[in-house]
Each structure stands twice: as structure tokens, then as C-alpha cells.
Amino acid sequence: MQIEIINTGSELMLGRVLNTHQQWLCRQLSDLGYVVARQLAISDEGPQIQSALRESLARADLILTTGGLGPTSDDRTRDLVAELLGVELERNNEVLERILHFFTSRNRPMPESVKVQALVPCGALVLMNAHGTAPGLVIEVPAGRFRNASTMLVMLPGPPRELRPMFTEQVVPLLKQNLPCETEFVCRVLKTTGLGESRVEEIIAPELKHLTDAGLELGYCARTGEVDVRFIGRGCGAQENVAEAESIVRRLIGDHVFGVDDEQLETTLIHLLTERKQTLALAESCTGGYIANRITNVPGASAVLWGGAVSYANESKSKWLGVSEATLAAHGAVSKETAREMVEGARRISGANFAISVTGIAGPDGGSDEKPVGTVFIGFADANGSRVYKFLNQYDRETFKYVTSQQALEILRRAVEKAES
């Protein structure tokens, strides 16, 4: 089955907006067993949109478009599709009523232009929009027009808050009914850290050869400090082959596997702590709240997180964490000693089971010969005492924060796991 996504929007081509639709839609589809063959992004210009559609219609069983259904003059997908397919636009009264209601219920004046969103290509199925005014549209393009089979053309509005529930609640049931998946499809990703991409392959590929020879797909994706190992199985036995591959890789490099699929370290950590009814306190300097932010992204974090001090100024390290002025004066804010007093203070004040502290130089300024930009001390404390780790994370500011937060969360994860055994 050929599936293609067309994202329209000049803001995409100008690099003003990140295209999150691609990942989100591809992920939803692949979890259902559908794999997207092509994703294309183009500007809002008519000829671009029509030629992209024409090409896709000659190939695809399913086309998903995003954007171009709104009320402004650069929203042209509706008209361009109608023109390309040679159908008229007609007013849909239910859509019109919903648009009127959208504005009256919010006590907002209704610009005349929004009514254009009630125009629907003849014969299209309308997907009502629970979070906005532009409806989605589904058109079954019959065989013989662009190729010798029919194509399901699904048009979705651009704002993620509108697109996502519309896809999940309305498009997925349509797909399952009209374009059911024929073969089993299993995708599993093991997230590893501490080995390079080629080293990972060198270790695991020979041991997986009997499975890859039998059709298992093996892929790698290298990221900062991490390598994803991906298994894809299709058809009969897919589930078993992927499970066998996973157990082989865990046997070979299990120490380096810190998660599976989309599992984030913070999710694993919160689940571990929640199960054990244990708590956590944070003391962040150079990561500036990034660790707290990641942890509080996980629903249920409030049962685990006592709190975190983003202790940027020295004074805040003293007042919130009890770091002594003498230590700060003698060793500086970025030091093993300060990291230790931060983490011990966080644990003492909170009474939490575990505490972690981070102090370092995120850059771009503030480095010295002795302590270059990227220097980080991470302190850890539990009932058995405290210890401090030193790292050198020489990246741009945001990557620095990410890598440092990964190290801190991984120290916590290993400690919490070990504490049980």
C-alpha cells in the first residue's frame, strides 16, 4: 500500500516552523501497521500544490494533506483540490452552523472570511473540527482518473490541536474500514548510550544474521550521545523475530540499553519511583530547570517530585540549598564541593529518598583553562550518602543542557534500579 503525506505551508519552506506533522502522522500510521512511503513539503502556491497532488494521485492508495484549509487568503487547498478534480464547491450548512457557534460561544466578532471554511467539494466527506473552525475533508478519487485504482485523499487542517484529534477519532476508523492493513508489522527501537554506531553494529549484526537473512530489517540512528537500534518485522512471525532480536541485543549490550521505543529516561524514572513510593529532589544550576521540566512532563510526577531549586545565583544556592559561602568562595560555584553541598542540601531540606544536583558551565561564555565551557559536576545523594561525577559536555548551550540532563537522569535511574536489588 502506497501512502504519501503532503504538507503545505510557505512557513515550512521558509524554515519558520518545524514540521511536527510528519513525525506525528508517520508515527500514528506506523503504530497501526501502515508505513508512509513519501512525505513532501511545499509552499502554499497553487501550481506547486496541484502538481504535487497530481504526482501523488498517480501513485498512492492514500494521500494525507495538512494545512491550507483555514480562513485566510493563503489557505487554498480546498479550492485547488476541487479544481484539480473538476468538482464544484458547495456550502455545507452544518459546518457553517458550527463556525457561527464557535464565534458566538466565545463572544468573539465573526469575520466574514471564516465562512469560506463551510465550502466543501461536492461529494466530499466532512470531518467536523472539535477544536477549530476548518473541517477536514475526505474524497475518494475513483480509479481511471489518475491511475487504474482509486485513491483516498484526506485533507487535514494545519494546527496540531485540530489535526491530531481529528486524525485519531475520525480518520483512523475510516482507514481501518476502507484500507485495512494486510500484513503484520512490528517495529521496536532499543535506545542505547555509551557505544558508537559502528561499534554497535559490529557487535550485534553478526549475531542477528539468521534473522536479517530471514527478512528482519535492522536499522541504526545516531544522535548526540545515543544510538537507536531499530528492528522491523513484517508478515508471519514478525512479533517472534523482533522479540528474539531484542533478547539477543540485550544479551550482547544490555548495559547500554536505557529505554525502548519512545521511552524517555524521565518516564522510566518516574515509573520506577512511583512503584516504589520514593521521592526525588533536584538542585539545578547550569541545566536551569531543564531536568525539572522533563520530569514534570510525565503525568503523575507530583507523586514523586518534592521540588527542584534552579539555583542560578550563588545566593540562591545558599538560601535554598544551604551551600556554605565558604565553599563557594574557596572552590567556586562550578566545583565538586559545591555540587556535593547542593545535593546534600536538597536531600536534607526535602527529606526525599533521592536527590541530584548539577553545576557547570553551559557557555558560550564563562569558561576558563581550568574549567572550560562544558565542565559539569553532577551530585547524587541517597540514604547511603553522596557522590559527585565530573563530565565534559562540549556542545552548544541547548545540547549541553540535554546531554547533561541525560547523564543526571541515567545516574538516577541506575541508582534507583540498584537500590531495590
Added chain:
Amino acid sequence: MQIEIINTGSELMLGRVLNTHQQWLCRQLSDLGYVVARQLAISDEGPQIQSALRESLARADLILTTGGLGPTSDDRTRDLVAELLGVELERNNEVLERILHFFTSRNRPMPESVKVQALVPCGALVLMNAHGTAPGLVIEVPAGRFRNASTMLVMLPGPPRELRPMFTEQVVPLLKQNLPCETEFVCRVLKTTGLGESRVEEIIAPELKHLTDAGLELGYCARTGEVDVRFIGRGCGAQENVAEAESIVRRLIGDHVFGVDDEQLETTLIHLLTERKQTLALAESCTGGYIANRITNVPGASAVLWGGAVSYANESKSKWLGVSEATLAAHGAVSKETAREMVEGARRISGANFAISVTGIAGPDGGSDEKPVGTVFIGFADANGSRVYKFLNQYDRETFKYVTSQQALEILRRAVEKAES
């Protein structure tokens, strides 16, 4: 000039990775006056990559590919391009030496497979990789092969840390020399909040008609709580037309404009506070460190941010911010009274010029009839006292944090700007 980007990677099509290359490359190019016409993502499969390349070679003056140059078996761009163009791969000794050095200098064992990265299509220009082992490649595909003009094919490695400096330092100079921009190109984005997309257009479009009639492009992009207004001018007078459009829009809806281009609220705020040598303290509950994280993403934040308490548990609100237990007992953690004591405590303890506090219910659980999920109190304090704002932000957890942080930063921005006048 036709410019196309081809992103390869099965992880993209499976929705396992967000394609940040598209935005980054499109933005770099558009800032230089080049506009990307098409961006295509496909899997690592050979037929997919070759057919995409063949189509692009028939249209484009410049093609940029990302990914597929690494050492693992799914890195196939190098071979597929050589095969498509009918050229041999030959060993490049400089690349090989750099790969050897990469491993020896890190004291890491070198897997045999990494040497494949030293294979280069005959005649290709090699772009050395300062941050990894896979070199970039540039091939001038002569006129007559795929179309009646030549095409510059630039292949870049997938990891952002390797791709970005390679593009900036090596590809941009090549482009300026070999494919210079012919016409002036100006893009400007005004970021607005508080008006719907159609309402913005209704107000501004008629007043800009003389400019759009003369060729100025006007675009809109609606996001959660925000609408971007985008002007594009090309050719002679572009700069002046865009400047005139901006001043008209500022006259009409200036109160709603909170930034331009990529300007984030936190950047604006840090710059304002730095100029005025003023400081800031934060007290975050439901945003969980997200505001602190945004602020500390801005280089120089340490001159402004005293610190932030991520006071998740009630006890942390008392210990770090001095919120009274009586207030928490009488009104609850999510209340006007708690927000006020949090922000007053943050300002008192820090001595900062400004403080902001946030307490609310991020969800998905924890709501009640009286205080549904999404309820937020934002407290503000400066030398003149404190005040509390109430919002209802009914979104998923991460969007809730984003919208709430926008509201808090906007309250701060307006207060800091007003404090001067």
C-alpha cells in the same frame, strides 16, 4: 532557481525521529535569499532514494540530501548516488586518516566498517567533517544527463551536530560562488497574540492592499494562542515594502505584536532586563521548571536570573518560598492566595526586582468542578506590590505548560517595559 531537499531515513518514515533538518536548512537558505521549492522525506531503501534523486535531478539547480553517509549497513546514499550517476567509488586517503585519528584520539577501538566512509564517488568534492567521521560530498551533475542544465548535488551527514557546521562553513561559500542569488529577498514575521487568524487578516489585509497588489506576499500561520503574520518581498524595493507593511501592521494591531521573526518572549525579556540591570526570581509549581528552562536557554541569563523554585510539593512551597501552611490548608495549593504568597516569597527571599509565580492544574488528573484541569493562577511582584491573574488553559499537559509559560513571560515583558516609562 529550483532548490530541493531530500531527507533519507527510515526512522523519519516510521515517525521515530523529528525531521529538524528541514526547518534548519530551509531557514539558513531563506536567510540567504534562497527559497526551497520542495522537501521530500523517504526511507533508506535503494529504489526509493534513486527514484527521488532522478526526479529531482530532472528539475533542480540545487539538491541537498541528508543522511545515509554513515558507517552502518543502512547508510546507502553514497553507493546509490555513484550507481545512479555511473561513477566509481574510490578511497580518499585524507578522509581515511581523519577517521583513524577520530578513533585513536578518543582511545576507542575502530570497527572495520567505518572505513567505508572514506569511499568517495569519483570527481566529488569532499567536505571534511569536523564533528564526526562521515564526510559530506558535492557533485556537479553536468547538463544533458537528467535535464538541459547542470545540477549541484550536495550530500550531508545526518547528525545535526555534523551537518550544521558543515553547511555553514563549507556549503554556504560554495553556494555564494556557484549559485549566487539573483534577486533581493526579504522575509519578516510579526508574532501576534490575542486575535484569531481571520480577524488579523480582516484588520490588516485591506490596509496592505497597495503593497500586495505590487507583489508583496502576505501569509498567516495560526498556532496555539498565537498568529504569525509573514511578509515576503522580492526584487527591487523589497526591503522598503516589507518595512512599510510592518509599520502599517504595528499601527493597526501593535498591542498584539510580541515579537518578530524567531524572537522568543524569553529572549526579549532577558535583553530588556539585562539592559536595565534588573533581576528576576521564579516560583513555579504546575509549569515545573519550564519557565526557568526557557529563560536559561538564553545566553547571558545568569546576569538576570537569581533563581527559580520548582515548588511541586506543598512543603517545598513553604520551605523555599515561605508560603504559610495556613494558606495552603485554607485555600489549597492552586489558589490566588498561594500564588500571591509564592511570588511575594520569591521576591522577598531573592531581593530580585521582579518575581513571577505559577500554580495550577496541568492534568490529566487533579481537577475538580470548582478548579477544573487547566486552572492557573499567575502571580507577579515588583517594588510596587503584587497581583494575581487567573487563566483557564485547557490543553494537553505539555501545551498547558507552554501556554502558561507564554502568559507568565508576557506579563513580565509588559511589566518590565512599562516600569521604564
